[in-house]
Amino acid sequence: MVTLEDVAKQAGVSLATASRVLNGSTRQVGADLRARVERAAYELGYRANIAAQTLARGASNVIGIVVHDLTDPYFAALADGAMRAAAGEGLLVMVGTTHRDPEQEIAYVATLNAQRVRAVLLVGSRVADPEVTERLRAELDRYRASGGRAACVGQDLLGVDTVAPANHEGAAALARSLAGLGHTRFAVLAGPPRLMTARDRCAGFVSALAELGLPEPRVIEGPFDRDGGYRAAQETGDATCVFAVNDVMAVGALAAYRERGIRVPDDVSVAGFDDIATLRDQVPALTTVRLPLQDMGARALELALAADEEPTVEQVPGEVVLRESVRALR
Amino acid sequence: MVTLEDVAKQAGVSLATASRVLNGSTRQVGADLRARVERAAYELGYRANIAAQTLARGASNVIGIVVHDLTDPYFAALADGAMRAAAGEGLLVMVGTTHRDPEQEIAYVATLNAQRVRAVLLVGSRVADPEVTERLRAELDRYRASGGRAACVGQDLLGVDTVAPANHEGAAALARSLAGLGHTRFAVLAGPPRLMTARDRCAGFVSALAELGLPEPRVIEGPFDRDGGYRAAQETGDATCVFAVNDVMAVGALAAYRERGIRVPDDVSVAGFDDIATLRDQVPALTTVRLPLQDMGARALELALAADEEPTVEQVPGEVVLRESVRALR
DNA sequence: GCACACTGGGAAACCGCTTTCCGGGAGGTC
DNA sequence: GACCTCCCGGAAAGCGGTTTCCCAGTGTGC
Structure with a gap:
C-alpha cells in the first residue's frame, strides 16, 4: 500500500506539504514542490486512504440511503434521484435494503451512524407501529445528536426533514x-x-x-x-x-x-x-x-444536507393521469 | 461524539479492555468488567467509529458495486442479488451508477480503491473500446495490487473473476x-x-x-x-x-x-x-x-470474496422461454 | 535601515480505534 | 514451596492522514 509518507519521501518534502498538495488545503504550496509531489504521487500510484481522511477530518463524504426494496421500481427511481443529487455534490452513496423489515431499518441507521456518514435518507413508507417508530426515532436522534443529518421520504413521523407525497x-x-x-x-x-x-x-x-x-x-x-x-x-x-x-x-x-x-x-x-x-x-x-419520484429523491438529499435547524416538511402533490385502464360509465 | 475512551473512563477500565469487549477480539474479558463496559456503552450511546476501525484494522467491511443504471430492472436485479449476498456476509454496500459512461466506471474504481473497500463488483456490459478497457483494467490492477478483490458481471475482459452470461x-x-x-x-x-x-x-x-x-x-x-x-x-x-x-x-x-x-x-x-x-x-x-439475474449478482460477490489466485470465469446459461409474443408460422 | 506583516515549509499533536507487549496473580505440577 | 503456565488487565505503539504551531525568508512602508 502506498501511503502519503511514501509520496512525501520520494518527493523529498514533509508529510504536511504532500498532504496540502494532494488532498486539498487552504494553504499554498510553491510550484516546484507541488510539481514534485504530484509526480511522485503519480509514479507511485498513490490513492489517499479515505478512512484515514475521514478520521482526521472528522467528516466523511458518503451518505446513506435506506430503501425497502431496490428491485421495486418505485424505490429504484427514488434512489436514483437521490444518487444523482449526491454525485452532484461529490458524495458517495451507501445503499441499504431492508426488504421491508423495520428492524433492519433501525439497524441500518445504527450502522450508518457508526460509519459517520454525512446524511441518512430513509426512503419509503413508515409503518403504523408506535413502538418501532419510537425506536427508529431514538436511533435517528442519537445519530443526529452526533452531528449527522437525516431526511425521509414518506411520512413526517420522525422529526426530520421530510418529503411527503400527498x-x-x-x-x-x-x-x-x-x-x-x-x-x-x-x-x-x-x-x-x-x-x-x-x-x-x-x-x-x-x-x-x-x-x-x-x-x-x-x-x-x-x-x-x-x-x-x-x-x-x-x-x-x-x-x-x-x-x-x-x-x-x-x-x-x-x-x-x-x-x-x-x-x-x-x-x-x-x-x-x-x-x-x-x-x-x-x-x-x-x-x-x-x-415525481426522481425529483423527490433528489429533494430529500438537498433537505438533509441543508443546514436548517427546524425540520422541513415538503408536501409533494400527485397528478391524476387518466389512461385507458378506466372507462366512463354512460 | 462519544468515543471508546469515554466508555472506558466511565466503566473505569482501560481503552484496551473496552475495545475487546465492544468490538470483538480473540481475547477474553472477565465477566464483571465486561458487564461494566457494556453498561457504560449503553448508557452513553456509544457507536464505534468505523473509519477509525477501518484504519486500525487495515480492512473495511464495505464492498462497492458499480452499475450502469439502477432504474433499469436488469441492474436492479443484479445489484439486489449482490446486496443480499453482501448482507449475508455482514458487509455494507456502496453503490455507484455510471449512467452508461465508461469514464465514470473508471472513476468509481479509483474512488472505491481510496475507500479501501473489500471488493469491487463491476456490473454490466463492457464496451468495445480497447483504450477505455485498458484504462479500466489498469485502475483495477492498481486496486488489486493493494489487496483489493474484484469481480465483474459481463464479459471476461478485465482479468478478474467474471460471471459471464451466455x-x-x-x-x-x-x-x-x-x-x-x-x-x-x-x-x-x-x-x-x-x-x-x-x-x-x-x-x-x-x-x-x-x-x-x-x-x-x-x-x-x-x-x-x-x-x-x-x-x-x-x-x-x-x-x-x-x-x-x-x-x-x-x-x-x-x-x-x-x-x-x-x-x-x-x-x-x-x-x-x-x-x-x-x-x-x-x-x-x-x-x-x-x-438468473439475482443469482448472478450473488455469485459475482462470492467469486470476488473467494481467495482464489486465478481469475475464475463462470459461464451462465440462458434458458429460452417461449411465450405469446411469438407464434408459429404454419 | 528597521520594524512588520506575510508567505510557504516542516515538526508534531491529534483523530479513535486495534493490537502487541508487558506484568501480576491464580492455578497446576513435582 | 519453587517453578511454570495460563489468564486477563493496561500501557503504548501504531494505522494514515490533517492541521496547528513555529520558524525562516521576503517583501513592504516609512
Whole structure:
C-alpha cells in the first residue's frame, strides 16, 4: 500500500506539504514542490486512504440511503434521484435494503451512524407501529445528536426533514376523477394496513367517496406487491372500478383479470398510484397518480444536507393521469 | 461524539479492555468488567467509529458495486442479488451508477480503491473500446495490487473473476427456437454496437441463422433502452420475427407496433432477452431468454470474496422461454 | 535601515480505534 | 514451596492522514 509518507519521501518534502498538495488545503504550496509531489504521487500510484481522511477530518463524504426494496421500481427511481443529487455534490452513496423489515431499518441507521456518514435518507413508507417508530426515532436522534443529518421520504413521523407525497390528497383526487366518470361501486386493493403509505392512500380514496355521498368501497387488504394485487383482485366482486394503492399491485390486478377473462376497462376499470416509468407500456395503459419520484429523491438529499435547524416538511402533490385502464360509465 | 475512551473512563477500565469487549477480539474479558463496559456503552450511546476501525484494522467491511443504471430492472436485479449476498456476509454496500459512461466506471474504481473497500463488483456490459478497457483494467490492477478483490458481471475482459452470461449462445438458442417455428425473415434490434452484450447477443443470433441456412436478418442499431427499441421497431420492414437484444427494448418495440396497429404475434413475432420480472405481465407475454439475474449478482460477490489466485470465469446459461409474443408460422 | 506583516515549509499533536507487549496473580505440577 | 503456565488487565505503539504551531525568508512602508 502506498501511503502519503511514501509520496512525501520520494518527493523529498514533509508529510504536511504532500498532504496540502494532494488532498486539498487552504494553504499554498510553491510550484516546484507541488510539481514534485504530484509526480511522485503519480509514479507511485498513490490513492489517499479515505478512512484515514475521514478520521482526521472528522467528516466523511458518503451518505446513506435506506430503501425497502431496490428491485421495486418505485424505490429504484427514488434512489436514483437521490444518487444523482449526491454525485452532484461529490458524495458517495451507501445503499441499504431492508426488504421491508423495520428492524433492519433501525439497524441500518445504527450502522450508518457508526460509519459517520454525512446524511441518512430513509426512503419509503413508515409503518403504523408506535413502538418501532419510537425506536427508529431514538436511533435517528442519537445519530443526529452526533452531528449527522437525516431526511425521509414518506411520512413526517420522525422529526426530520421530510418529503411527503400527498398520498391522501392524491388518492382523493383520483377518487373524484373516477367518480366523475360515473363509477359508484368501487373496490380498493388496500395493501397492508400497517404500511402508512398504503393506509393513507386508501383512506384518502375512501373519504373522498364518502364526501361525494357514494357507497363505501370494498376494501381488500394484502401485500404491497404485484402478487398482493393479483390475489386481492380475486375479491373485487361487482365493483366497476378498482383502485390499487400502487402501480405494481395494479399490474398484478390486470394480470388476474386477464386470466379470468374479465376485460379492462370494459368490464372493470383499474387505477394505480405512482406512475412507474417501467410500467407505462402496460396494456391497457394504467390510470394512476403521478409522483415525481426522481425529483423527490433528489429533494430529500438537498433537505438533509441543508443546514436548517427546524425540520422541513415538503408536501409533494400527485397528478391524476387518466389512461385507458378506466372507462366512463354512460 | 462519544468515543471508546469515554466508555472506558466511565466503566473505569482501560481503552484496551473496552475495545475487546465492544468490538470483538480473540481475547477474553472477565465477566464483571465486561458487564461494566457494556453498561457504560449503553448508557452513553456509544457507536464505534468505523473509519477509525477501518484504519486500525487495515480492512473495511464495505464492498462497492458499480452499475450502469439502477432504474433499469436488469441492474436492479443484479445489484439486489449482490446486496443480499453482501448482507449475508455482514458487509455494507456502496453503490455507484455510471449512467452508461465508461469514464465514470473508471472513476468509481479509483474512488472505491481510496475507500479501501473489500471488493469491487463491476456490473454490466463492457464496451468495445480497447483504450477505455485498458484504462479500466489498469485502475483495477492498481486496486488489486493493494489487496483489493474484484469481480465483474459481463464479459471476461478485465482479468478478474467474471460471471459471464451466455449471450452469444443464448441468442443462438433463441434463434433456433424461433426458426423452428417456421420463421425465416428476421430483424434484430441490435442496440449499440459498442456495447459488448448487445453485440454478442446480436452476433449469436445472426450466426445461428446462418448455420441454419436462413437469410441474413436486418440488423437495426440504436440505444439499449426502451426508446431505442421503440424507434428501431419502425424499421423492421417485412420481417415476421423480431429479436430485441433485451427485454426493455422489446417492450419498446411492442409499444411501437401497438401504436401502428401491427398485431403481435399475429403480424409480427417479438422476442427479448433477460426475462425481467417486472415485465412478465406485459401483453402479449414476452418470449425471451431467462437469465438468473439475482443469482448472478450473488455469485459475482462470492467469486470476488473467494481467495482464489486465478481469475475464475463462470459461464451462465440462458434458458429460452417461449411465450405469446411469438407464434408459429404454419 | 528597521520594524512588520506575510508567505510557504516542516515538526508534531491529534483523530479513535486495534493490537502487541508487558506484568501480576491464580492455578497446576513435582 | 519453587517453578511454570495460563489468564486477563493496561500501557503504548501504531494505522494514515490533517492541521496547528513555529520558524525562516521576503517583501513592504516609512
